[in-house]
Amino acid sequence: MTGMRTAIGLMSGTSMDGIDLAFVRTDGRDRVERGPSHYVPYDEGLRARWKRALATARKITERRQRPGDLAESERILTLAHAAAVKSFLYRLGLGPEAVDVIGFHGQTVLHRPDEALTVQIGDGPLLAEETGIDVVYDMRANDMAHGGQGAPLIPVYHAALAANLPEGLERPAVFVNIGGISNLTYTGQAGRAEELSAFDSGPGNMLIDQWIEAHTGKAFDKGGKTAARGRVVPALVARYLESPFFSGNIRRSLDRGDFLPPKKGAVSLEDGARTLAHVTAAAILKSGGYLPEKAKTWIVCGGGRLNPVIMAEFAALAEQAGAKVIAAEAAGFDGGAMEAEAWAYLAVRSLEGLPLTFPGTTGVREPVTGGVLAAASR
Ligand SMILES: Nc1ncnc2c1ncn2[C@@H]1O[C@H](COP(=O)(O)OP(=O)(O)OP(=O)(O)O)[C@@H](O)[C@H]1O
Ligand SMILES: CC(=O)N[C@H]1[C@@H]2OC[C@@H](O2)[C@@H](O)[C@@H]1O[C@H](C)C(=O)O
Structure with a gap:
């Protein structure tokens, strides 16, 4: 029988708000025991640094290039992750020997799938050295x-979780992550990896975040309070939904720069926030039309599930399509830690030489494994 391993997953997503950490025991197949999770927010200085890194990274033409101060940012990001791992282990009362592997996402600074170019800053060997854990x-x-x-x-990872969906949940159930960008996973009737159909579905919170920050200096619309005071501006919604991304072409994944917030002054702060919350929901429904079957239940994870206006817009649109929207917690999962859990699971799959991606997920020619191992010297 294949053994179980303990892993910590680390995710610094496109919202660039902080580091999610999760502890998982798994065989990298269908056995998954979810453990505790933790979150370390970035301070304003770091968030500003990652934003500058996105601009600097536009110069990259080969993924190993680190123009300007990107190498320094990579080192700072890695050390922030090492500190987060150490504080997580300290809270759990564990030492590095209790963890077999860390799954390290790093920070995406450039993603141009059409040019086969994707860049995540994050120094695996440095993280292994700093933590004493294989990465x-x-x-x-x-x-x-x-x-x-x-x-x-x-x-x-969604496929592994789908094996344990609660009874009574109407199928098909589709996982939706509403992070900076949103993405969908249809796991198929049997939850088998070969039946997976998944892709990015549109802007998640990133437009709202940028809109709010430009007007108020705050990082996001906490509790959807600003959006709740506004109204949807249909012409603006139409402009976003007319993007060729939604017309069923071949793009399955998005970069932060693929959608931009409205120009300041185009509409009021409140109407902008409300309209962008609607766009987030409408984009999911629109992209969901390309899944093999219509969703009956949408299981929402990611920070967007904490914005009641996005959730209300989504629930209303889903209801018109005969479906229900639930937060991941209502299905027994942790909607905040799911991506970090996934990175722990993927790291174990990588060690096992199992495929990480499939034709139905990234459009890869055949199922392939992935990841680079940086061994710690213990
Ligand atoms: N209490 C809240 N009220 C409203 N919005 C919230 C709240 N908490 C988080 N969010 C939103 O969720 C975002 C963070 O979501 P999340 O951590 O899932 O993104 P991410 O993992 O960085 O992105 P991605 O999944 O695209 O990589 C915040 O930037 C904010 O927009
Ligand atoms: C290039 C990149 O970092 N993409 C992210 C982004 O954030 C959400 C969506 O776009 C998703 O495709 C992906 O992250 C998740 C964790 C993934 O790869 O499944």
Whole structure:
């Protein structure tokens, strides 16, 4: 029988708000025991640094290039992750020997699937040295080398979770992550990886975040309070939904720069926030039309589930389509930790040489494994 391993997954997503950590015991197949999770927010200085890194990274033409101060940012990001791992272990009363492997996502600073170019800053060997734990990192590269779009990678973890969906939940159930960007996973009737159908579905919170920050200096619309005071501006919604991304072409994954917030002054702060919350929900429904079957239940994870206006807009649109929207917690999962859990699971799959991606997830030619191992010297 294949053994279980303990892993910590680390996710610094496109919202660039902080580091999610999760502890998982798994065989990298269908056995998954979810453990505790933790979150370490970035301070304003770091968030500003990652934003500058996105601009600097536009110069990159080959994924190993680190123009300007990107190498320094990579080191700072890695050390922030090492500190987060140490504080997580300290809280759990564990030492590094209790963990077999870390799954390290790093920070995406550039994603151009059409040019087979995806760049995550994050120094795996440095993280292994700092923590004393083996690290699997750079999990998107091998997929791209085999014709995939390098994202999304979470679907194979959704497939493992789908094996344990609660009774009474109407199928098909589709996982939706509403992070900076949103993405969908249809796991198929049997929850088998070969039946997976997954792709990015549109802007998640990133437009709302940028809109709120430009007007108020705050990082996001906490509790959807600003959006709740506004109204939907249909002409603005139409402009977003007319994007060729929604017309069923071949793009399965998005970059932060693929959608931009409205120009300041185009509409009021409140109407902008409300309209963008509607766009987030409408984009999911629109992209959901390309799944093999219509969703009956949408299981929402990611920070967007904490924005009641996004959730209300989504629930209303889903109801018109005969479906229900529930937060991941209502299905027994942790909607905040799911991506970090996935990175722990993927790291174990990588060690096992199991595929991370499939034709139905990233468009890769055939199922491929991925990730690079940086061994710790213990
Ligand atoms: N209490 C809240 N009220 C409203 N919105 C919230 C709340 N908490 C988090 N969010 C939103 O969720 C975002 C963070 O979501 P999440 O951590 O899932 O994104 P991510 O993992 O960085 O992105 P991705 O999944 O695209 O990589 C925040 O930037 C904010 O927009
Ligand atoms: C290139 C990149 O970092 N993509 C992210 C982003 O954030 C959400 C969506 O776009 C998803 O495709 C992906 O992250 C998740 C964790 C994934 O790969 O499954």
